[in-house]
Amino acid sequence: MKLLVIFILTFTSLMAIQTSDRLFDCTEIFKERKSELLVELERIDEQKQALSALKIATEELLLKKESRLKIKEEVVDKKLGEITTKEDSIKKMLKRNEEVLKKTKDMKMDKVAQTFAKMKPAASANILSDMDTKEAASILSSLKPKTVGKILTKMDAKKASELTLILSK
Structure with a gap:
């Protein structure tokens, strides 16, 4: 019976050693996988930071372009206003000139008519x-x-x- 107990103890010890070796192998695998995951996580984090920097740069560029566009629109609006004002002024001047020309022609025609009448x-x-x-x-x-x-x-x-x-x- 002693022999049986020794046999069981020996068998149990061998089983425990094998289980311990398997646990050690699993732990090693988990450590390797963990380091791979950490490397992958670090790569993802770098990409995230690069994307964030790109987003910020793009937004800044967009804001600059919008501000330049607003300035150009203001310049165009100002010039359009000036052109409209000048156009109105020219139309008024043209109308006055046409009226003066008509009066002059009428006066001239009246004088010619008076001359022919006499x-x-x-x-x-x-x-x-x-x-x-x-x-x-x-x-x-x-x-x-x-x-x-x-x-x-x-x-x-x-x-x-x-x-x-x-x-x-």
Whole structure:
């Protein structure tokens, strides 16, 4: 029986040693795996930091570009305002110039009309016959109908008919 107890103790000791060796092997495996995981964790952390730095740099760049864009937009808006103001000023000036030109033409036409009204019909007819038809019609339209009639009777019939057609429009 002693032999049996010794045998059991020996067997149990051998089993304990084998289990201990297996535990030692598992511990070694876990330590190796742990170091691999730590290396991987460190790599991930580095990538995370690099990504964070890139994000910050990108945001700063975006903010700079936005501020430059706002400045450029303000410059463009200012220039657009100046252009609009100048355009309005030019339109007003053009309108005034057109009014002055119209008044000048009217005054000139009145003087020409007065001159032709004071002339003898035969002399007026000779001058108007040599003029451009539209200009002659313009002068005639500013005269009294009675004066126009006297001048047309002294003109060449063909020229008088052309002028009459223009005046009737």
